[in-house]
Amino acid sequence: MEENLRIATIVRKTDENHTDRSIIEEAASILRAGGLVAFPTETVYGLGADALHEEASGKIYAAKGRPSDNPLIVHIADETQLAPIVQTVPEKAKALMKAFWPGPLTIIFRKSDVVPRGTTGGLDTVAVRMPEHKIALELIRVSGLPVAAPSANTSGRPSPTNASHVYEDLNGRIDMIIDGGTVGIGIESTIIDVTCEPPMILRPGYITKEKLERVIGPVAVDKAVTEPVSPDVIPRAPGMKYKHYAPKADFTMFSGEADKVAAYINRLAEEKICQGYKVGVIVCDETVDKYQAGDVVSVGTRKNDITISRNLYRVLREFDNKKVDYIFGETFTDDEFGQAIMNRMLKAAGYQVEIVT
Numbered sequence: 266m267e268e269n270l271r272i273a274t275i276v277r278k279t280d281e282n283h284t285d286r287s288i289i290e291e292a293a294s295i296l297r298a299g300g301l302v303a304f305p306t307e308t309v310y311g312l313g314a315d316a317l318h319e320e321a322s323g324k325i326y327a328a329k330g331r332p333s334d335n336p337l338i339v340h341i342a343d344e345t346q347l348a349p350i351v352q353t354v355p356e357k358a359k360a361l362m363k364a365f366w367p368g369p370l371t372i373i374f375r376k377s378d379v380v381p382r383g384t385t386g387g388l389d390t391v392a393v394r395m396p397e398h399k400i401a402l403e404l405i406r407v408s409g410l411p412v413a414a415p416s417a418n419t420s421g422r423p424s425p426t427n428a429s430h431v432y433e434d435l436n437g438r439i440d441m442i443i444d445g446g447t448v449g450i451g452i453e454s455t456i457i458d459v460t461c462e463p464p465m466i467l468r469p470g471y472i473t474k475e476k477l478e479r480v481i482g483p484v485a486v487d488k489a490v491t492e493p494v495s496p497d498v499i500p501r502a503p504g505m506k507y508k509h510y511a512p513k514a515d516f517t518m519f520s521g522e523a524d525k526v527a528a529y530i531n532r533l534a535e536e537k538i539c540q541g542y543k544v545g546v547i548v549c550d551e552t553v554d555k556y557q558a559g560d561v562v563s564v565g566t567r568k569n570d571i572t573i574s575r576n577l578y579r580v581l582r583e584f585d586n587k588k589v590d591y592i593f594g595e596t597f598t599d600d601e602f603g604q605a606i607m608n609r610m611l612k613a614a615g616y617q618v619e620i621v622t
């Protein structure tokens with residue numbers, strides 16, 4: 266962006282448990298005036314704008330460099346904000362809302378006429394979520410608006426899990442950043458489409474298939490969740506076709522028995538370092554001592570998946586900042602919440618996985 270097109274980005278810090286009301290009011294008035302505010306949610310930081318104002322949500326696409334056919338998720342703070350923006354609320358959606366809202370579950374509805382196509386990437390449906398984060402909820406409530414908010418990163422980079430990630434990508438392009446510290450979950454919400462039968466998971470997240478099925482019975486999973494999307498197919502969640510969550514380095518994951526994977530990665534990392542490359546290695550607390558070559562980082566413990574999801578994007582960004590050329594990583598289990606973590610890692614790695622025997 267040209268220097269003279271840059272705007273002054275205000276950064277304000279507040280605590281989720283003692284939210285500063287004047288900061289929320291300042292942010293809410295920016296949203297009401299059609300501006301852009303980045304704020305924390307329990308999943309990742311979102312970049313908010315008035316969802317019903319086509320020009321305002323258009324600014325999100327410009328700031329992020331986001332393709333215009335990639336729809337935005339609309340955030341609400343209470344259920345009274347839902348009826349005006351959707352045509353109907355199916356029974357299964359009601360059950361899901363009761364079980365998981367506020368929380369990291371996005372539900373796709375048929376949109377009403379008040380939602381501009383500029384917000385929904387041209388679709389007749391709208392994605393809606395009620396976040397479980399006091400700053401996000403208060404901001405939406407005080408603004409009195411449904412707030413369109415995709416992840417607050419430059420399109421194609423890993424989603425931001427703290428305010429400095431947002432600053433790195435969007436300083437000078439947005440009006441305000443609310444710094445509410447590091448987020449809890451660290452990867453984006455689960456998306457479920459209830460306009461089809463059975464309902465279909467379009468993106469896995471913290472609310473797993475198993476948890477959803479306990480509430481509404483069988484759900485399907487979109488192919489784009491587990492397989493690379495071919496360029497001529499438009500997935501049901503258009504965002505899944507883009508190279509998301511991508512570090513700048515060439516990222517490959519290795520699966521197999523822990524000792525063999527470690528020996529293989531150690532050898533490969535040494536080889537690349539000898540050739541003059543910088544190497545990052547992504548492992549876990551249980552195996553970190555087995556690694557000697559490259560910049561070795563544990564993302565968390567396999568005993569608690571959320572420690573891994575919380576750190577993953579930060580680690581990928583740090584490797585970007587260190588200008589790492591190659592990232593070698595372990596794979597993680599893909600059951601329950603692990604499926605969401607592996608989905609993001611596979612996308613980051615461009616589906617490069619080698620089996621070590």
Ligand code: AMP
Pocket residue numbers: 335336337338373385388390391392414415416453456467468501502503504505
């Ligand atoms: P982000 O908020 O950056 O995590 O991106 C939003 C994700 O939600 C993208 O993958 C979109 O494709 C998806 N999404 C938003 N609205 C819809 C919709 N109406 N139908 C299907 N997917 C949607």
Ligand code: MG
Pocket residue numbers: 415416424
């Ligand atoms: Mg995103």
